[in-house]
Amino acid sequence: xxxxxxxxxxxxxxxxxxxxxxxxxxxxxxxxxxxxxxxxxxxxxxxxxxxxxxxxxxxxxxxxxxxxxxxxxxxxxxxxxxxxxxxxxxxxxxxxxxxxxxxxxxxxxxxxxxxxxxxxxxxxxxxxxxxxxxxxxxxxxxxxxxxxxxxxxxxxxxxxxxxxxxxxxxxxxxxxxxxxxxxxxxxxxxxxxxxxxxxxxxxxxxxxxxxxxxxxxxxxxxxxxxxxxxxxxxxxxxxxxxxxxxxxxxxxxxxxxxxxxxxxxxxxxxxxxxxxxxxxxxxxxxxxxxxxxxxxx
Amino acid sequence: xxxxxxxxxxxxxxxxxxxxxxxxxxxxxxxxxxxxxxxxxxxxxxxxxxxxxxxxxxxxxxxxxxxxxxxxxxxxxxxxxxxxxxxxxxxxxxxxxxxxxxxxxxxxxxxxxxxxxxxxxxxxxxxxxxxxxxxxxxxxxxxxxxxxxxxxxxxxxxxxxxxxxxxxxxxxxxxxxxxxxxxxxxxxxxxxxxxxxxxxxxxxxxxxxxxxxxxxxxxxxxxxxxxxxxxxxxxxxxxxxxxxxxxxxxxxxxxxxxxxxxxxxxxxxxxxxxxxxxxxxxxxxxxxxxxxxxxxx
Numbered sequence: 001x002x003x004x005x006x007x008x009x010x011x012x013x014x015x016x017x018x019x020x021x022x023x024x025x026x027x028x029x030x031x032x033x034x035x036x037x038x039x040x041x042x043x044x045x046x047x048x049x050x051x052x053x054x055x056x057x058x059x060x061x062x063x064x065x066x067x068x069x070x071x072x073x074x075x076x077x078x079x080x081x082x083x084x085x086x087x088x089x090x091x092x093x094x095x096x097x098x099x100x101x102x103x104x105x106x107x108x109x110x111x112x113x114x115x116x117x118x119x120x121x122x123x124x125x126x127x128x129x130x131x132x133x134x135x136x137x138x139x140x141x142x143x144x145x146x147x148x149x150x151x152x153x154x155x156x157x158x159x160x161x162x163x164x165x166x167x168x169x170x171x172x173x174x175x176x177x178x179x180x181x182x183x184x185x186x187x188x189x190x191x192x193x194x195x196x197x198x199x200x201x202x203x204x205x206x207x208x209x210x211x212x213x214x215x216x217x218x219x220x221x222x223x224x225x226x227x228x229x230x231x232x233x234x235x236x237x238x239x240x241x242x243x244x245x246x247x248x249x250x251x252x253x254x255x256x257x258x259x260x261x262x263x264x265x266x267x268x269x270x271x272x273x274x275x276x277x278x279x280x281x282x283x284x285x286x287x288x289x290x291x292x293x294x295x296x297x
Numbered sequence: 298x299x300x301x302x303x304x305x306x307x308x309x310x311x312x313x314x315x316x317x318x319x320x321x322x323x324x325x326x327x328x329x330x331x332x333x334x335x336x337x338x339x340x341x342x343x344x345x346x347x348x349x350x351x352x353x354x355x356x357x358x359x360x361x362x363x364x365x366x367x368x369x370x371x372x373x374x375x376x377x378x379x380x381x382x383x384x385x386x387x388x389x390x391x392x393x394x395x396x397x398x399x400x401x402x403x404x405x406x407x408x409x410x411x412x413x414x415x416x417x418x419x420x421x422x423x424x425x426x427x428x429x430x431x432x433x434x435x436x437x438x439x440x441x442x443x444x445x446x447x448x449x450x451x452x453x454x455x456x457x458x459x460x461x462x463x464x465x466x467x468x469x470x471x472x473x474x475x476x477x478x479x480x481x482x483x484x485x486x487x488x489x490x491x492x493x494x495x496x497x498x499x500x501x502x503x504x505x506x507x508x509x510x511x512x513x514x515x516x517x518x519x520x521x522x523x524x525x526x527x528x529x530x531x532x533x534x535x536x537x538x539x540x541x542x543x544x545x546x547x548x549x550x551x552x553x554x555x556x557x558x559x560x561x562x563x564x565x566x567x568x569x570x571x572x573x574x575x576x577x578x579x580x581x582x583x584x585x586x587x588x589x590x591x592x593x594x
Contacts, residue, residue, distance in 0.1 A: 120507065120509050121509075122509075122510075140507065142507070169507075179503060179504055179507050180507065182495060182498075182504050183495065183504050183505070183507055183508040183509075183512050184507075184508075184509065184511060184512065186491070187491065187511060187512055187515045187516075188511070189551060190487060190491065190515075190548075191515060191570070192566060192567045192570040192571075193544065193547050193548055193551055193566065193570075194483070194484065194487070194544065194570075195570035195571075195573050195574050196547065196566045196567075196569050196570040196573070197543060197544055197547045198479060198480065198573070199569060199570065199572075199573035200569075201479075204573070206476060207476055207479050207480050208480070208573075208577045208580070210417065210437065210439070210466075210476050210477065210480055210481075211480040211481075211577065212417050212419075212480075212481065213419075214481060214484060214485070214517070214518045215480050215481065215484055216578075216581075217514040217515070217517045217518070218484045218487075218488060218514070218515055218517070218518060219484075219570075219574055220511070220514045220515070221511045221514070221515060222567075222570045222571060222574050223571060223574050223575065223578075224571070225571075226564050226567035226568040226570075226571050227564065229567050230560050230563050230564040230567060231560075233555060233560075233563055234555075234558065234560045234563070237555050237556075237558070240555065241552065241555055241556060244548065244551075244552055244555070245552075246494060247490065247491065247494055248545065248548055248549075248552070250490050250493065250494045251487075251490055251541065251544075251545055251548075252545075254486060254490055254541075255538065255541055255542075255545070258530060258531075258534050258537065258538055258541070259534070259538060261531065261534070263527050263528075263530075263531045266527050266530055266531070267523050267524065267527040269489060269490065269493045270489045270493075270519075270523035270526050270527060271523040272493050272496060272497075273488070273489040273490070273491075273492035273493040273496065273516075273519045273523075274489075274492075274519060274520060274521070274522075274523050275496075276492050276493070276495070276496035276501070276505075277492050277516055277519050277520050278520065280505045280508065281513075281520075283505070284513075
């Protein structure tokens with residue numbers, strides 16, 4: 001493509017830029033960031049060719065919003081005056097129903113030009129310096145198209161992510177939000193809750209002193225940005241509440257088994273979990289294994 | 298010491314043997330295992346000098362029980378007829394109040410010879426082949442002495458663990474069980490519960506397909522042995538129930554904040570957790586850092 005504009009030149013947006021440049025799939029990239037320092041740093045690092053404002057959207061083939069989901073509406077409203085009819089806008093938000101609602105409110109009928117999506121990739125670092133060209137290689141990009149999106153618009157977005165090495169998946173926004181409430185948003189809430197619970201006990205120092213590697217891994221996601229996860233939790237709260245209620249019902253059942261001394265009941269739950277996790281890990285490893293070599297003579 | 302007998306020649310017992318041999322701190326080691334194959338393998342690998350039965354305890358300086366905690370009572374009853382008055386027995390169980398109760402029941406007044414303990418170390422593999430000589434280097438060994446234990450008996454146990462490279466900590470059995478209910482047993486139960494919850498949903502395959510690295514780390518401990526964790530959960534259920542109740546109260550409060558749209562409340566919990574975890578990680582890293590070099594000229 002000729003021109004790409006990226007709002008938010010941190011890890012996610014910057015890595016998209018680097019991946020496309022490495023693939024030779026884009027000619028000119030403009031970075032827009034509420035932090036002038038970040039935008040300048042992205043230019044210095046060669047992630048983007050220039051820094052600009054919302055008006056840079058003019059003439060773009062593709063616009064990526066790689067900003068916190070709560071900023072989707074305001075940014076779309078700011079770029080709308082400069083949005084050409086041939087330009088496609090996409091995003092990288094961790095929630096989709098709220099992003100779609102914000103896009104409909106901001107863009108009206110022109111929401112047909114907005115193709116929502118979510119790359120399933122991340123690192124523990126952030127900012128332009130964290131951006132790398134292979135962040136998306138072998139990772140999933142979930143596109144959640146709207147009924148209004150012409151197929152060519154969806155293709156432009158998925159082609160770009162495919163050029164970055166991503167594997168394209170397709171869900172509806174609602175399906176997406178239920179899936180990620182279950183396997184991502186709920187685990188984050190649970191990890192934050194456990195660390196906060198322990199930190200608030202009078203003997204917290206003693207407890208942390210004996211926490212070991214199992215605790216470190218279990219709570220790694222509680223090291224994530226509280227602002228970002230507040231936004232995700234609020235944006236997806238309907239689906240997250242449903243998952244939390246199911247989990248609390250499960251804990252209530254385990255509590256009853258424990259109180260009743262029902263070791264066989266506990267072991268059934270633990271064993272089912274261990275088996276399911278092992279099957280999942282094996283499926284991941286099979287998917288990540290290199291394809292069999294051609295052994296034809 | 299002259300003679301050591303180890304019940305259970307797997308990862309924990311075998312690594313204790315290897316650590317002591319490497320330190321030159323023991324002359325002769327006998328391995329006792331309910332699996333004859335494991336005992337023979339431990340001999341082949343040079344972990345122990347010979348395999349034997351409970352009668353091997355005769356003349357031992359130290360006996361280590363490195364078996365599931367539920368076996369503590371039966372093993373102590375089996376070795377009691379061969380227990381010399383100068384022999385000290387210790388264990389490596391993950392729970393302590395139940396072990397102490399079993400020891401009192403099995404040994405009566407001779408419980409003075411039993412010094413309970415818990416090395417805080419592990420790996421994801423098990424059996425004699427998993428045993429390594431540096432498993433305990435820099436790790437904690439928590440000794441939980443009884444009022445009846447003579448100081449010299451406690452010293453014999455802690456000296457042996459120190460020879461394996463462990464750092465000695467001291468708690469009462471009750472303190473130990475509360476601490477580990479909080480930072481180890483509850484997280485295991487929570488991780489098992491989450492994976493089981495997801496695995497039982499009709500669309501489990503779809504959900505697991507989108508689980509990523511955060512989920513993998515959060516649930517790593519759900520890959521642990523269900524039998525072992527059933528035993529630990531049951532053995533420590535009073536303390537575990539108290540921790541589970543506190544955690545469920547915390548989830549109930551978070552649920553109310555989420556339902557009320559209280560983003561600031563959520564962020565306060567998430568932020569407190571992130572800070573507490575960061576402080577904990579920094580404290581670990583400081584403790585693990587090499588001592589400052591002497592820069593005197």
